[in-house]
Structure formats: structure tokens, C-alpha cells
Amino acid sequence: xxxxxxxxxxxxxxxxxxxxxxxxxxxxxxxxxxxxxxxxxxxxxxxxxxxxxxxxxxxxxxxxxxxxxxxxxxxxxxxxxxxxxxxxxxxxxxxxxxxxxxxxxxxxxxxxxxxxxxxxxxxxxxxxxxxxxxxxxxxxxxxxxxxxxxxxxxxxxxxxxxxxxxxxxxxxxxxxxxxxxxxxxxxxxxxxxxxxxxxxxxxxxxxxxxxxxxxxxxxxxxxxxxxxxxxxxxxxxxxxxxxxxxxxxxxxxxxxxxxxxxxxxxxxxxxxxxxxxxxxxxxxxxxxxxxxxxxxxxxxxxxxxxxxxxxxxxxxxxxxxxxxxxxxxxxxxxxxxxxxxxxxxxxxxxxxxxxxxxxxxxxxxxxxxxxxxxxxxxxxxxxxxxxxxxxxxxxxxxxxxxxxxxxxxxxxxxxxxxxxxxx
Amino acid sequence: xxxxxxxxxxxxxxxxxxxxxxxxxxxxxxxxxxxxxxxxxxxxxxxxxxxxxxxxxxxxxxxxxxxxxxxxxxxxxxxxxxxxxxxxxxxxxxxxxxxxxxxxxxxxxxxxxxxxxxxxxxxxxxxxxxxxxxxxxxxxxxxxxxxxxxxxxxxxxxxxxxxxxxxxxxxxxxxxxxxxxxxxxxxxxxxxxxxxxxxxxxxxxxxxxxxxxxxxxxxxxxxxxxxxxxxxxxxxxxxxxxxxxxxxxxxxxxxxxxxxxxxxxxxxxxxxxxxxxxxxxxxxxxxxxxxxxxxxxxxxxxxxxxxxxxxxxxxxxxxxxxxxxxxxxxxxxxxxxxxxxxxxxxxxxxxxxxxxxxxxxxxxxxxxxxxxxxxxxxxxxxxxxxxxxxxxxxxxxxxxxxxxxxxxxxxxxxxxxxxxxxxxxxxxxx
Numbered sequence: 001x002x003x004x005x006x007x008x009x010x011x012x013x014x015x016x017x018x019x020x021x022x023x024x025x026x027x028x029x030x031x032x033x034x035x036x037x038x039x040x041x042x043x044x045x046x047x048x049x050x051x052x053x054x055x056x057x058x059x060x061x062x063x064x065x066x067x068x069x070x071x072x073x074x075x076x077x078x079x080x081x082x083x084x085x086x087x088x089x090x091x092x093x094x095x096x097x098x099x100x101x102x103x104x105x106x107x108x109x110x111x112x113x114x115x116x117x118x119x120x121x122x123x124x125x126x127x128x129x130x131x132x133x134x135x136x137x138x139x140x141x142x143x144x145x146x147x148x149x150x151x152x153x154x155x156x157x158x159x160x161x162x163x164x165x166x167x168x169x170x171x172x173x174x175x176x177x178x179x180x181x182x183x184x185x186x187x188x189x190x191x192x193x194x195x196x197x198x199x200x201x202x203x204x205x206x207x208x209x210x211x212x213x214x215x216x217x218x219x220x221x222x223x224x225x226x227x228x229x230x231x232x233x234x235x236x237x238x239x240x241x242x243x244x245x246x247x248x249x250x251x252x253x254x255x256x257x258x259x260x261x262x263x264x265x266x267x268x269x270x271x272x273x274x275x276x277x278x279x280x281x282x283x284x285x286x287x288x289x290x291x292x293x294x295x296x297x298x299x300x301x302x303x304x305x306x307x308x309x310x311x312x313x314x315x316x317x318x319x320x321x322x323x324x325x326x327x328x329x330x331x332x333x334x335x336x337x338x339x340x341x342x343x344x345x346x347x348x349x350x351x352x353x354x355x356x357x358x359x360x361x362x363x364x365x366x367x368x369x370x371x372x373x374x375x376x377x378x379x380x381x382x383x384x385x386x387x388x389x390x391x392x393x394x395x396x397x398x399x400x401x402x403x404x405x406x407x408x409x410x411x412x413x414x415x416x417x418x419x420x421x422x423x
Numbered sequence: 424x425x426x427x428x429x430x431x432x433x434x435x436x437x438x439x440x441x442x443x444x445x446x447x448x449x450x451x452x453x454x455x456x457x458x459x460x461x462x463x464x465x466x467x468x469x470x471x472x473x474x475x476x477x478x479x480x481x482x483x484x485x486x487x488x489x490x491x492x493x494x495x496x497x498x499x500x501x502x503x504x505x506x507x508x509x510x511x512x513x514x515x516x517x518x519x520x521x522x523x524x525x526x527x528x529x530x531x532x533x534x535x536x537x538x539x540x541x542x543x544x545x546x547x548x549x550x551x552x553x554x555x556x557x558x559x560x561x562x563x564x565x566x567x568x569x570x571x572x573x574x575x576x577x578x579x580x581x582x583x584x585x586x587x588x589x590x591x592x593x594x595x596x597x598x599x600x601x602x603x604x605x606x607x608x609x610x611x612x613x614x615x616x617x618x619x620x621x622x623x624x625x626x627x628x629x630x631x632x633x634x635x636x637x638x639x640x641x642x643x644x645x646x647x648x649x650x651x652x653x654x655x656x657x658x659x660x661x662x663x664x665x666x667x668x669x670x671x672x673x674x675x676x677x678x679x680x681x682x683x684x685x686x687x688x689x690x691x692x693x694x695x696x697x698x699x700x701x702x703x704x705x706x707x708x709x710x711x712x713x714x715x716x717x718x719x720x721x722x723x724x725x726x727x728x729x730x731x732x733x734x735x736x737x738x739x740x741x742x743x744x745x746x747x748x749x750x751x752x753x754x755x756x757x758x759x760x761x762x763x764x765x766x767x768x769x770x771x772x773x774x775x776x777x778x779x780x781x782x783x784x785x786x787x788x789x790x791x792x793x794x795x796x797x798x799x800x801x802x803x804x805x806x807x808x809x810x811x812x813x814x815x816x817x818x819x820x821x822x823x824x825x826x827x828x829x830x831x832x833x834x835x836x837x838x839x840x841x842x843x844x845x846x847x848x849x850x851x852x853x
Contacts, residue, residue: 020454022790060720067715067776071783098786132726139729139751142677146574250675251572253565285506285516295504298561301569319569347511354513354533361456361532365792417572 001364003374004208010223011198013215014374015208024104024204025367026091026111028219029375030196033229034085034165039078040137040172041188042087044180046076047133048125049089054117057126065110070099072107074114081379082231082310083165087192089115092367095205105214112218118189124182125189134177141174145249148415152255153317156413159245160259166233166311195224199378201371231380233311237263238408251417256328258316259411260336262307265403270309271382272391273399277407278307279352280344280400281335282316286351288335288344289316297331299324310380314407322416329412339404342397349397356392360385424449424638431782431814432789436799437634438809443650444622447641448809450629450795456532458630459796460539462546463526465625465804466618468598469591469738472659475617476652484614485605486591487563487598490520492611494559496527500550505541514538522592524804535632536640543626543644549615551608560604567597574676578842579747582682585667585838586743590659592736593666617654621645625803629796661741663688665838673843678729680842681753683760685744685834692742692831698806698816701735703828704742706781706820708733710773711763712746718763727756737805753841764834769825781817 002017056062066072072093079086093099093107119126145151157167198221202211238261249255265274282289282305289303303318320328338344363369363385376382383391424437424447437449468489474481496518497505509516514531527546529538570576580595587593597603626645628637665686692700712718712733722728730749735742750756788794802810810816 023787058720059723060715060717063715064776067780071780071787092787094783094786099783128724132723135726135751136729139678139749143729143749146676146678148572252568253572284510286504286510290506291504294562298558299565301562301566319565321565321568351507351510351513355510356513358513358515358531358533365455365457417568419572 001370006212008216010221011200011219012378013212014199014201014378015206015211016201016203016370016374017206017208018203019205020365021095021204021367022098023092023094023367024202024206025371026089026108027201027368027371028089028111028115029199029201030087030192031081031084031198032192032196033083034080034168036165036168037176038188039085039168039170040176041180041185042078042085042192043172044130044133044137044177045185045189045192046078046087047137048129048185049076049114049118050074051129051133052119052126053113054119055113057119062114069103069107069110070094072110074111078170080165080168080170082233083229084231087196090368108214108218116193120186120189123186125185127182130180130182130185134180137172137177138174141172141177144171148249148251148253148255148417149317149319151249152257152413152415153315155245155247155415156257156259156411159243159413160411161236164233164311166308166313194222197228198223199375201374203367203370231310235263235265235312236261238410242409243411244414245411246414246416248416248418250419251415252419253319254322254325254417255415256316256318256320256325257413257415258329258332258409260314260316260407261410262312262314262403262407264406265312268391269399269403269406270312271388272395273403274307274309275356275392276349276352276395277339277400277403278305278314279355280348281305281314281339283352284355288338289332292335293318293328293331297327299328299331322414322418325414325416333409336404336407336409339407340401342401342404344400346397349395349400353392353395357389360389424634427809427811429789430812432786434789436809436811439638441621441642441646443646443648444620445641445645446625446803447638448625448627448799448803449632449634449637450627450799451632451634452630452792455631455792457530457792458532458535458628458632459528459530459792460542461526461528461627461796461800462542463524463625463627463800463804464619465524465623466614467521467523467525468594468596469522470618470656471591472657473617474655474657475613476654481655481657484610485598486594486602487596488603488606488610488614489525490597491559491563491603491606492614493518493520493525493527494563495551495556495611496546496549498550498552498555499545499548505545508541508545509538512538516542520596522596526800532631536636539628539637540640540644543641546619547645547648549612549619551611553608556606556608556611560606563597563603564600567595567600567603570595570597574674574680574842575747575749577674578680578682578840579745581670581672581842582684582745582838582840585670585840586665586684586686588662588664588666590661590738592738616651620650620653621648622650627796627800627803629799630792659739661738663836665836667838669839671841671843673845676842676844678749678751679753679844680747680749681756682748682840682842683744683746683757684838685746685832686836686838687742687744687832689737689740689742691833692828695828697737698810700742700828701737701805702816702820703825704735704744706774706777706825707767707769707829707832708735708744709777710769711767713777715773715776718759722756722759725755725759727752727759753843757839761834767826767829767832769822769829771822774820774822774825778817778820782814785814785817
């Protein structure tokens with residue numbers, strides 16, 4: 001695997017040459033500091049890109065064109081990375097040697113058509129298409145509560161800290177949806193193209209010189225560089241007394257969503273001991289939470305924890321019966337305490353390290369994860385895979401305990417399933 | 424071992440059947456770092472009535488028992504949890520139950536030999552006690568509730584109930600809470616002993632591993648396990664009609680959902696081998712309803728769909744087409760779908776384009792270990808073999824045959840279930 005970075009002024013082109021894959025994957029990323037009111041607009045914009053373009057004026061024509069490029073796959077997504085919002089365009093296409101000459105070039109040209117030549121006339125997006133996209137977005141927002149697991153997380157974050165970007169709903173808001181029209185969407189589009197920071201990644205069995213030429217030809221950006229903000233959210237203290245919020249829902253199962261603050265961690269602690277902490281505490285089928293709450297007390301089917309490192313959080317989620325609420329939260333608190341007291345073995349640490357090693361090795365089997373890894377190195381300054389491997393091996397038990405003492409339950413949300421109570 | 428070259432995909436597959444009937448499939452990759460092992464039995468939730476080997480009478484076991492048994496395989500007499508064992512080498516493990524199979528998997532980059540040996544051993548050594556069976560009931564009850572709370576899942580279950588009169592596919596893979604509460608350790612042993620025999624099982628290994636070593640381990644660990652006599656699975660006489668043509672359910676959903684099931688007798692569709700027929704059927708629905716279809720463009724422009732997908736199901740004697748959608752106006756969408764069913768004609772342009780897409784996708788999928796496992800697993804379960812020439816089979820799909828089959832599909836034999844929001848009840852009463 002060979003990594004090359006070219007600074008093309010308005011964007012950086014990252015090329016990763018590897019013989020591992022039959023496909024070439026391209027990720028074009030636009031990013032800007034996150035603004036809550038813009039999330040919905042940005043989602044609608046993403047959907048509009050995939051709806052039509054200047055040359056392909058219907059979704060069917062766009063789809064057929066992608067199919068003609070030997071089933072090239074085009075996708076867009078909006079994700080939050082700390083204080084930033086990223087809009088990603090993904091292209092995955094078979095290498096020319098499995099298709100025909102210039103198929104990759106045509107796919108890159110098509111990607112540039114989607115991004116730079118949207119379906120716009122007189123500085124307005126097509127109103128009928130916007131209407132379709134808005135209607136579909138409205139339905140998805142209306143259906144939010146139907147997915148009780150996701151809904152519980154959304155509600156927990158709103159209770160946790162409404163003003164923190166950690167609580168922003170990446171699927172958007174109805175009240176913002178209503179404000180979007182053909183004109184302001186186009187203005188927003190122009191702003192994104194002109195002012196966002198842009199990175200482009202290309203991975204596959206590529207010829208770097210040719211890729212560079214292709215992007216110079218099809219991706220001509222004139223980005224005005226903006227001041228940068230930190231990726232990490234502010235490191236706030238946890239509440240002195242935990243916040244408990246409950247809501248009922250017409251479901252059988254209750255969903256528990258808990259945010260724990262990790263306060264005062266150093267970069268090293270966040271990247272290394274915290275990772276091991278989470279694997280041992282609630283990461284997988286071998287974790288403390290899984291064994292204690294599920295295997296020992298039969299209180300749930302799912303329970304796990306994930307770290308949101310840039311937000312200084314650990315999230316815990318479980319599906320339980322309403323009557324077991326107190327018991328479950330007590331057991332989670334007990335597990336947090338056990339971690340603080342160092343009630344885990346050297347073998348637990350060894351297993352967590354093995355887990356991490358395997359994850360690093362498997363990372364190299366996925367184009368998207370390889371790109372993510374280089375992206376984090378670029379943006380946050382994380383270590384290389386080799387450095388990560390070495391540093392993680394050296395983490396000591398005391399360091400994990402030290403981190404454990406800085407983790408505290410902050411907000412507990414329970415979406416109580418009350419369906420059975422009516423019967 | 425028999426070498427099978429997957430034509431057009433630059434990939435070799437190796438296959439062997441042990442004397443006791445266990446099928447082994449190897450898909451070795453040269454430039455991958457990871458491996459994936461799946462140990463499977465052709466036993467899933469749909470087998471609930473059978474005459475156990477050596478018994479004289481057929482009996483019915485509780486619904487959901489295959490899935491319950493899958494959970495309980497992770498209970499070992501030595502007290503070591505298989506999850507923990509695999510974790511020691513950073514290896515992931517899991518298991519899953521479907522209507523017609525159960526599989527145990529592990530995947531990672533290290534300890535291949537030990538992990539293979541352990542996987543075979545733990546699946547070959549059941550350990551059920553009254554106590555550990557009771558303990559699992561609370562966990563599975565939460566799993567069932569979790570699924571029932573998902574509206575799309577509830578809709579599909581209702582649709583299955585209305586398509587099938589008697590076939591066990593009308594019941595959820597996990598069963599129901601009252602049924603699983605009845606399960607005893609004796610029931611579990613009965614099912615295990617009858618369906619976890621080598622000649623009912625297969626082992627699939629994909630990725631980076633040494634084939635010679637793997638084969639040696641498999642022969643040592645499983646080669647000497649004798650087969651028990653076969654259980655007689657009671658034949659199900661499923662009628663041709665759907666059980667209930669229409670049903671409307673009101674629930675707490677905000678966006679209406681609709682599910683359709685078209686039930687077809689396989690023999691009515693013509694004389695084809697099952698792979699060919701499946702390819703044609705799925706090509707027909709891809710062209711009629713897929714992302715590049717005129718239908719999709721039309722209903723999208725009319726704002727009739729949010730989510731939409733189609734899927735075929737095969738059971739003995741039948742093919743069932745499922746169409747599931749979320750729509751603000753399910754009534755109009757239903758009319759549009761019915762309209763699409765009339766005078767189906769497949770155009771040459773669409774067929775050729777979709778063939779190109781499918782072939783390209785085959786090449787993409789062979790690049791990915793997970794997709795390869797999934798494909799070969801499904802083919803082996805369904806067709807009892809590795810398909811060496813799928814690319815060629817796709818290329819050979821032709822316009823005359825596809826239209827012939829399409830003309831034989833009786834779309835009127837259909838069940839429809841709508842899931843509507845509560846407030847619509849008030850409106851209707853007015």
C-alpha cells in the first residue's frame with residue numbers, strides 16, 4: 001500500500017495505491033463547522049444530487065448511467081465529525097481491467113457532473129424534484145419514533161445538552177425542512193462549493209499520475225479557505241447529580257440510552273486506554289456489561305457501549321423490560337464502579353488488545369476504513385497504524401483505571417414500553 | 424479435493440464430502456489477511472413437526488426451538504463461554520438462525536487452526552441443563568419483543584400469516600413468548616440429535632488459511648462422528664390459495680406501510696432447474712420494480728413511496744414474491760403495483776443492461792469475503808452445490824424465456840396487508 005498526497009490548492013488529493021481490490025473507490029468530502037439549522041438543508045441537498053443533474057434530468061436516467069458504467073455505485077452521506085459536518089460523495093467502480101478502457105475516467109466525469117452540474121435553472125433547483133425530496137424527508141422525520149432504538153438516543157441527547165453539537169440530529173428537523181425552497185437551497189449549494197474544506201481520496205490499483213490528471217481535469221474547485229475550528233467538542237464536567245428522563249412509548253420493550261462523560265482525558269488517554277476500557281466494559285459479547293446484565297441476570301438481549309471520542313462521551317444502550325429499569329441501571333453503575341476499582345484481569349486487557357489488533361488488521365481489508373484512517377490522521381493528527389499497534393500494546397492496567405475514574409454517568413433516558421399495560 | 428473454477432471471477436473453490444456426509448467448501452484467497460468460518464446445519468425454524476429417528480410417532484416441538492437451540496449452543500460443560508474463547512485471539516464469533524438453516528461463525532486474522540477446532544467442537548457438544556434453559560427464556564423474550572416493536576417486522580409477520588395457511592413460515596423464526604416458555608432441555612436434545620448430524624451439515628471457510636491444515640483438523644474432529652438415523656420431517660400440505668387476501672391493521676406508526684405477497688406454484692411456471700428459474704424470477708422483478716424501472720420513476724414522481732423493496736422466497740412447491748413499501752398513500756400505491764402486474768413485457772434493452780449490472784456485481788462481490796461467504800452459503804443451502812458458472816448463466820438469460828415465464832405469473836393470487844396510523848380509524852368512522 002502506497003500513500004501519496006497532492007495539494008492542489010483548493011483541495012488535497014490523497015491517493016492510496018494497493019493491489020488488494022478489484023474496484024477503485026473515490027471519496028469526495030466537503031466539510032464545514034456544523035450549524036444545527038443547516039443540517040436539514042444539507043440532507044436535502046445530498047438527496048437532490050442523487051435525484052438528477054443538468055445532463056441526466058431524472059433519477060432513472062442517473063441510475064441507468066451508473067449501471068452503464070458497469071454498475072458503478074454512487075452514494076452521498078452527511079455525517080458529523082466533532083464540530084464539523086461532512087458531506088461525502090462515494091464512488092465505487094470496477095477497475096478498467098475488468099470492464100473497458102476509460103470506464104474509470106467516465107465514472108469520475110459522471111461524479112463531477114453530479115457535484116458540479118446539478119439540476120439548476122436560473123439559480124433555482126427544480127421545484128418538482130425538490131418537492132419529492134422534501135416529501136420523502138418529511139415522511140422519514142415523521143417515522144422517527146417508529147424506530148424506538150434510534151428515537152431513544154435522539155431524546156437522550158436532547159435531554160443531555162441541547163446546545164452541544166453532540167445532540168444534533170443528523171436526520172434533520174421538520175421546522176427547518178419547511179424553510180427550504182428552490183432558491184435558498186441553491187444559495188446554500190454555492191456556499192458549500194465555494195467555502196467548504198475539501199479532501200478527495202482515491203484508493204485501488206491506480207496509476208497516480210493518471211489519477212492526478214483526471215482530477216485536475218474534472219475537479220476544478222475555487223475554494224476560499226476558511227478559518228478552522230477545533231474538531232474536538234469542549235470538555236465539560238459531568239453533572240453533579242445524574243439526570244434521569246423518562247418517556248412512554250407504544251412498544252413492548254423499553255429502551256435505555258445513557259450518556260457518560262469522560263472528563264479531563266489527554267489525547268493519549270482518549271485514543272488508547274479509553275479504547276481498551278470500552279472493549280472491557282461494554283464493547284462486545286465478552287464485556288462486563290454483556291456478562292453481568294445479560295448472561296448473569298437475563299435482563300436483556302442487547303446491551304453495549306460505544307465511545308464517541310471527539311464528544312468526550314461513552315454511550316450505553318440496552319433493550320429491557322420496564323420493570324427491570326432500576327435493576328439494570330444499578331448493574332451498569334456497579335460495572336462502572338468495578339472498572340474504577342480495577343476489578344478486571346490482566347487477561348481482560350490482553351483480550352481487549354487482541355481485539356484491537358484484529359480490528360487494525362481487518363481495517364486493511366476495507367477501502368472505506370482505510371480512507372477513514374488516513375482521514376483521521378490528516379484531520380485529527382491520529383497515529384499511523386504501526387504507531388497505534390505499538391502504543392496500544394504498551395497500555396498498562398493503571399492507565400485504564402485512571403481513565404475509568406474520569407468516566408461518570410451523566411444522563412439516563414428510558415423510553416418505557418407500555419404496550420402490554422393496556423391489555 | 425475437487426477444484427471448481429468460478430468462471431469469469433478468477434477464483435478457485437475446493438469441495439469435498441467426508442464419508443459421514445459432511446460437506447466442506449474452501450474458498451482460499453491469496454491476498455487477504457482475514458478468514459471467515461461458517462459451520463451450518465440444514466435445520467431452521469420451519470422444522471417443528473417430525474418423527475424423531477428411532478421413534479414411531481411424529482411430534483410437534485415448540486415454535487422457535489431452532490433459534491433457542493442456537494442460543495444454547497454457547498453453553499459449554501466446561502463453563503467456558505465460546506465468545507470468551509474466541510475473544511482471546513481477537514476473533515469475532517456469532518450465530519444465526521433462519522427459516523431453513525442455522526449457522527455458527529467465527530472470523531478474524533489469528534489462531535486459525537485452534538479456532539476452527541474449537542468451533543467444530545463447541546457445536547458438536549451440546550450441554551443443556553434445566554437451569555441454563557430457564558435462564559435463556561428471559562433473554563429470548565426480550566429479543567422477540569425487540570423485533571415485534573419494529574413496524575416493518577410486524578407487517579412482514581402479518582403478511583406471512585396471511586399468505587400461508589399451515590406452513591411454519593407463517594410463524595416468526597424466534598417463535599412466540601408462550602411457545603418458547605414451554606421449551607425443555609429434553610426438547611432441545613431431541614432436535615439437536617436429529618438435525619445436527621454430519622450428513623445434514625456443511626462447513627464453509629473463506630479467506631486466508633492453509634487448506635491442508637484445515638482439512639486435517641476437520642477430518643480429525645468431525646470425520647469419526649457417525650450419523651444418526653434420519654428423522655422423518657412431516658410433509659406440509661400448503662394450499663395454493665393465500666389464507667387471507669386483505670387486511671388492514673392500525674397501530675402506532677406515523678407513516679403507513681404496505682406489504683404484498685404473490686404466491687405461485689413452481690410447477691405452473693414451466694420446466695426449469697431451480698437456479699435458472701430463480702435467476703429469471705429475480706430478473707423479472709428487478710426490471711419491473713428495481714431502481715432503474717419506469718415504475719419506480721412513476722411512483723417516485725407521484726410521491727407514493729419512501730422505502731420499497733422486493734424479495735423472492737422459495738419453499739417446497741412454491742415461489743412467493745414479497746413487495747414491501749412505506750408510503751403516505753398505500754391505497755394508490757397498491758393500484759400502481761397492480762397496474763404494473765398487467766401485461767408484463769420485458770424489453771431487450773433493460774434485460775441486457777441488467778445482465779451487465781449483475782455480472783459486474785458478481786465480480787465486485789468476489790472481492791469481498793463477507794459477500795462471498797453469503798453467496799456461497801446461500802447457493803449451497805438452496806441448490807446443494809457451488810455454482811461454477813453463474814456469470815455464464817446470467818449471460819445466457821434470454822428475452823424469449825423471460826417473457827414466457829413472466830406471462831405465466833399469476834399476480835392475482837395475492838395477499839395484501841396495510842399498516843395504518845391510529846388516527847385514520849377516527850377518520851373512517853366519520
